[in-house]
Amino acid sequence: MRYDLKHLATFVAVAEELNFHRAADRLTMAQPAVSRVVLELEERLGVKLLERTTRKVRLTESGRYLLEEAQDILGRIDVAENTVRLLASGTKAILRIGYTTITGHSLLPDITREFRRANPDVRLELTYLHAPAQRDKILQDEIDLGFIEGSFQSSEIESRPLAQHRLMALLPPNHPLSTRQSLTIDDLAREELVMGTNAEWPTLRRIVVDAFQKAGQVLTVAQEASSLTGILGLVTAGVGITIFTGMPRFCGEHAIVPKPIVTDPPVIVETHLAWRRASLSGAMRRFIETSEHVGRSYML
Amino acid sequence: MRYDLKHLATFVAVAEELNFHRAADRLTMAQPAVSRVVLELEERLGVKLLERTTRKVRLTESGRYLLEEAQDILGRIDVAENTVRLLASGTKAILRIGYTTITGHSLLPDITREFRRANPDVRLELTYLHAPAQRDKILQDEIDLGFIEGSFQSSEIESRPLAQHRLMALLPPNHPLSTRQSLTIDDLAREELVMGTNAEWPTLRRIVVDAFQKAGQVLTVAQEASSLTGILGLVTAGVGITIFTGMPRFCGEHAIVPKPIVTDPPVIVETHLAWRRASLSGAMRRFIETSEHVGRSYML
DNA sequence: ATCATTGATCCAAAAATGTTATCAATGTGC
DNA sequence: GCACATTGATAACATTTTTGGATCAATGAT
Structure with missing residues (x-):
């Protein structure tokens, strides 16, 4: 210089x-x-x-x-x-938060709204990342908190269950199965299925594959898309049925019809909030608290 | 620190x-x-x-x-x-330029357009200032160049005549005098006159007052406005006639009718470009050159 | 013509900065 | 489990940089 x-x-x-x-x-x-x-x-x-x-x-x-x-x-x-x-x-803080599609469309907005109200001095930086990527970024200290499906096994990472979702089939409006009250895996195995790509939706894919396996079926995907809007677009267009963890809030029932998927035991997808144990700060603590509070209404 | x-x-x-x-x-x-x-x-x-x-x-x-x-x-x-x-x-430059209303509505735009084309690396900062204010700012080195009516007497300031304008009366469309080819000071003295305020238009006011005095008349102002658009608005509304140095380019003849004012000898308003002799830079030199070139077509 | 005020220069003292040598802590590889 | 390499911090010393007082030349005011 x-x-x-x-x-x-x-x-x-x-x-x-x-x-x-x-x-x-x-x-x-x-x-x-x-x-x-x-x-x-x-x-x-x-x-x-x-x-x-x-x-x-x-x-x-x-x-x-x-x-x-x-x-x-x-x-x-x-x-x-x-x-x-x-x-x-600690007066101000910046929290870097990772989220997945499942958590991003309803749980996360509810939490951030609540948290912002109570903590105006904390800036939230939200990054879309699938679960495995979040694991890496948490360990490398590139994000502070991660919303993920399932939990991580790592002594360095701590996590807390936030919300539970049942698997749900999303059908186009005039689909033959749309008259049914609920569906089984066997029903779905006979249908054209639209699913998220493995690259972007690794956790949900694994969960769905497992559910099919337990029912003695094999998951066959007719069409893939990487984004939620892409998937829903295909469903609405009548390409097939998709399997998700609920009804996205922004969907109308005229375009997408949700049906519960019945299994025994029921498949429950648990959303966790995860962070590096060693990096826990005051702002993170408050965020976790708010998340647990808001998440309570998402627990089955 | x-x-x-x-x-x-x-x-x-x-x-x-x-x-x-x-x-x-x-x-x-x-x-x-x-x-x-x-x-x-x-x-x-x-x-x-x-x-x-x-x-x-x-x-x-x-x-x-x-x-x-x-x-x-x-x-x-x-x-x-x-x-x-x-x-x-000298590759880049910033020129701070003062302008008055008279120079600002036609001469200055022509010059800056031409100058910008030839000197893209020079930033022009244009400030609206009446002539006396420009004199002060030039001496205090707060502007580099000033467009003024008339010239300054100061050994520190150099100036160059750029354009000449004849006084012109601007009438509302259906005014009785609008059938005339030209007007005299005596004609105007009998009319309701709309003029710029003395605070904002000191030089033009002095020129007009002098012209009236030479014709043995006294300038009586019926209505004042500080901005050119305000003045023209009053004229169009039929409040009275104004005296200016030409027809503003943005006016249509359906709203404002220009008439030459005939005097002997003719009143000529000369627009000058002025600068502090000691501050002359390369960019200023080029700007002056362009101004003189463009101004030539404004000389009577 | 005198005087006060301007920014620049010179010089010695003081402060800061940087380097080498070294240390304690902690992963790594055998 | 132990030697070893690598990590950032510390100490001591040499060097460079910075500072402030005295002073100077230039210049505008009285």
Whole structure:
């Protein structure tokens, strides 16, 4: 670094006062030091910032520009410093949260709304990540909290069950099975199935595959899509049935018809909130508390 | 200033590498120095930025935030430094230009369009200022160039005539005088006159007052407005006639009817471009050149 | 013409910065 | 389980940088 904040601050003082002595007073240093610092800055930039006669100081075009920039930069540093302190004191906080599609469409919005209301000084950064990715990011300290289906086995990661969902079939409106009260795995095995890709929906896929296996069936997927909207679009278009953990809140029954899937024992998908045990902060603690509170109404 | 760019840059290097030795290499300094600088920064902020075991370095929440901010700030400083150099070398420039209403509605747009085309690296900052204010701002070096009516007498200020305008009466469409080819001061003295306020239009007011005086009349203003659009609004509404230096380009003849004012000798308002002799820069020189070129078609 | 005020320069003292050598802690590999 | 390499922190010392007081030359005001 060829110069530092001292140079900028000194230059700003001189440029604002247009007088080296007054600037020196303001900075509580001697005038020669001010002279030299400004000269040094000019020399290191290779640019004249001030036109000085022995009676008057005037900014050059470059100087004028640098004055504005430097004021701004120094201001930003002050703000940053302040924010750093607030973050450290716990007054402010930033929580980086991972979520999956299953948790993202109803549970997470409810929790964040509630949490924001009670903690306006905490910024939430939400990142869509499937469960395995969340595991990595939690361990690498790239997210603070993860909403996942199931839980992780790791001594470094702690998790708490938040919500339970039953598997549900989502049918297009005029599907033959839409008159039924509920469906079985055997019903579904005979149908065209639309499912999320394994890359994006690894956990749900595993759960569904297991459920089929237990019922003595094999899951055959007719069509895949990576996003929830993509899947629902295919269902609405009549391509087939999908299996999900509930009815997405934004769906109307005229486009998507939900039917419970009956199995014995019932398949229950548990959503967990997970975090690195060693990184637990105050804001995280409060977020976990809110999540458990809100999640209670999602428990069967 | 409690800490320097050195501290920020060092912290950024460590935070990015998450390793003091590699950071030291990158900064071409010894590792103990890096340690000390980071410790110093933490101490001065009063905030722990890095969690370090003897085997691993991890950012705290504050540290993560500061990393992003510091990267950004350092980047801005680089950009500022670069821009300062470009400004000094004349590659880039910022011209602060004052203009009055008379010059602002036709001459200035023509000049800036032409100038921008030829000098894309020069930013023009246009400020509306009446002539006396421009005089002060030029002397105080708060604007580089001023478009004014008339010229200043000052050894410090140089100016160049750019355009000449004849006084013109602007009438509402159905005014009795609108059938006439031209008008005299005596005609106008009998009419209701709408004029710009003295505060905002000092120069034009003085010119008009002088013209009336020479014709043995006294200017009586029925209604004042501060802005050109306000004045024209009053004229269109039939409140009275105004006196201006031409037909504003944005007016249609269905709303405003221009009539030449005949006097002997003719009253000619000369628009000048003025600047502080001592501040003449390359960009200013080019702007002046363009102005004179474009202005030529405005000379009678 | 005198005087006060301006920014720049010189020099010695003080402060800071950086380097080498070293340490304690902790994973890694055999 | 033990030697070893690697981690960040510390100590001591040399060097560089920074600072403040005295002073200077230039210049506008009285």
